[in-house]
Amino acid sequence: MxxxxxxxxxxxxxxxxxxxxxxxxxxxxxxxxxxxxxxxxxxxxxxxxxxxxxxxxxxxxxxxxxxxxxxxxxxxxxxxxxxxxxxxxxxxxxxxxxxxxxxxxxxxxxxxxxxxxxxxxxxxxxxxxxxxxxxxxxxxxxxxxxxxxxxxxxxxxxxxxxxxxxxxKLDPRDITPQLETTKKCVAIDVGLKYFYSDSNGETVECPKYYRQSEKRLNKLNRRKSRKFVKGQKQSNNYQKARKKYAKGHLKASRQREEFAKEKALRLIQSNDLVAYEDLKVKNLVRNKKLAKSINDVAWSLLRKWIEYFGLKYGRLTIAVPPHHTTSDCPNCGKRVKKSLSTRTHVCDCGIPVLDRDYAASLNILKKATSGHGGSWSNEILDLNAWGDSTSILVGSNTCQGKLSH
Ligand SMILES: [Zn+2]
Structure with missing residues (x-):
């Protein structure tokens, strides 16, 4: 259920x-x-x-x-x-x-x-x-x-x-083919620099066509606007430009969808649990200055497909509250404030210098596996079955406990 x-x-x-x-x-x-x-x-x-x-x-x-x-x-x-x-x-x-x-x-x-x-x-x-x-x-x-x-x-x-x-209720036929347990879990952090970074220290770049299609769309949009005449029936040229723009949009959105789908499927296939941030709150903070469109769209698509494949293949997907994931030290828990331009996590507890997004993903994993609230109801997940947070070592990717549904 x-x-x-x-x-x-x-x-x-x-x-x-x-x-x-x-x-x-x-x-x-x-x-x-x-x-x-x-x-x-x-x-x-x-x-x-x-x-x-x-x-x-x-x-x-x-x-x-x-x-x-x-x-x-x-x-x-x-x-x-x-x-x-x-x-x-x-x-x-x-x-x-x-x-x-x-x-x-x-x-x-x-x-x-x-x-x-x-x-x-x-x-x-x-x-x-x-x-x-x-x-x-x-x-x-x-x-x-x-x-x-x-x-x-x-x-x-x-x-x-x-x-x-x-x-x-998921029909067993929808959940087939069942995947083998991997005994692995992963957390991803959607950064600005990368499409996402994961808790294994790996990063996935934004595909180039993200930027390219954005540029192209802007160009098409400008062309369309130039042909627009206020207060009268629009010319054929305007209609042509409008169609081109709409098509461009469709193409770009399909490309994004495909990319997100592919990445999401891979994450679900190779992990028993995928954790990520419940990003609404974080958006408010981040969006003030930054070019949001690309990252936001990309992220919500990725999340959508992770959750979709999670349901389909019976994997756990957990959205954790995003508070302090970028500031806390994944090793000792101390809050290390960072400005947006700080790219690394440095702490005096002896942890090596980490990429900021990598550190964040470790925190997300910790939250997801220590039972501090995911967005799934507890009726579905017995989060405690995953063991307490101390079983997650920085830099390691071994999950203890077992899947509980
Ligand atoms: Zn520390």
Missing amino acids: FILEYKLRGKESQFRAIDESIRTVQFVRNKCLRYWEDNKGVGQKDIYKHVTALRKEFSFVKDLNSTACQQACERTWTAILKFYTNCKNNIRGKKGYPKYSKRTRSVEFKKSGWKLNHDTKRITFSDGKNIGELKLIGSRDLYYFQEWQIQRVRIVRRADGYFVQLIL
């Missing part, structure tokens, strides 16, 4: 509708539990029938999407089953008698009641609770997976807002 989470943006009235849905879920769950308590020998089928009855009796239950009702009932049933199993196996101490819920925080839909719009990154809930269309906030775009791979959609209420979780 993979879970992708986005924050939801919407109107106050929509959030009230979510609250109302969650309340109904809780109502259904507790009603099912009561039904089981009150009637001896109730089985799963009886409880399902009871939900149908509830939908007839209460209009607000009927308003909730039927799969969400089912899901609420299934949860109760799972709790009951767990209790039965514990009793049967004679577990010592508490048997986990199912409890009435007081603080339900989520509502879960199966395959109906919602619709994703991939282009606008919005999700619409269409049952009688009138939640309507909500905007998804989050850096992952929705093209990594097909809609049929979404098994369930869950809305979760938290202290800081409402979130939606897309719960994806």
Whole structure:
């Protein structure tokens, strides 16, 4: 199971509708539990029938999407089953008698009641609770997976807002061919000088055509602008220039896509884990002065494909918070501030002078393998299985522990 989470943006009235849905879920769950308590020998089928009855009796239950009702009932049933199993196996101490819920925080839909719009990154809930269309906030775009791979959609209420979780199941056929375990992991840092540097001390250069096509595009764009006449129908020459420019764009973007794809595939094939920075925050810092377009586009493409191939081949990909990765010493952890022009990492702890990006990638690897939060949910990754950070030695690339999913 993979879970992708986005924050939801919407109107106050929509959030009230979510609250109302969650309340109904809780109502259904507790009603099912009561039904089981009150009637001896109730089985799963009886409880399902009871939900149908509830939908007839209460209009607000009927308003909730039927799969969400089912899901609420299934949860109760799972709790009951767990209790039965514990009793049967004679577990010592508490048997986990199912409890009435007081603080339900989520509502879960199966395959109906919602619709994703991939282009606008919005999700619409269409049952009688009138939640309507909500905007998804989050850096992952929705093209990594097909809609049929979404098994369930869950809305979760938290202290800081409402979130939606897309719960994806990958068909084993999608994950083939399975790759052999490599016992290696790598972290990459996207620098300015290189396309990226990795924690093995290797660097990948930006291909020359990145710059070339940029130049060419600028030229085409200028030519197009020269032919543009304000306030009247554009000439054939303008249309020609416009088409040329558009084609140039397409060509350049395909080249970039191919390059990123190739590099990403290689990283995924030769490592069990690929770590990188969750770069949003860093962008803000870096972009102030620097020619951002090339690096940003290149990076987001690379990340997209790393995550795509990671899913496809069942490898771990971890995005770590980018704070201090360039300043901290990968050996002793001391914070060594660097200006943008400082190309090396120097520390008095005895570590040899390192390239700045190399040092950063070592920090990223350390963060990813020591369990300090990746962007995947912990339900998927047991990060601790990778051992603590001391097992990662500067300059070495041996991962201890094993893959946990
Ligand atoms: Zn140090």
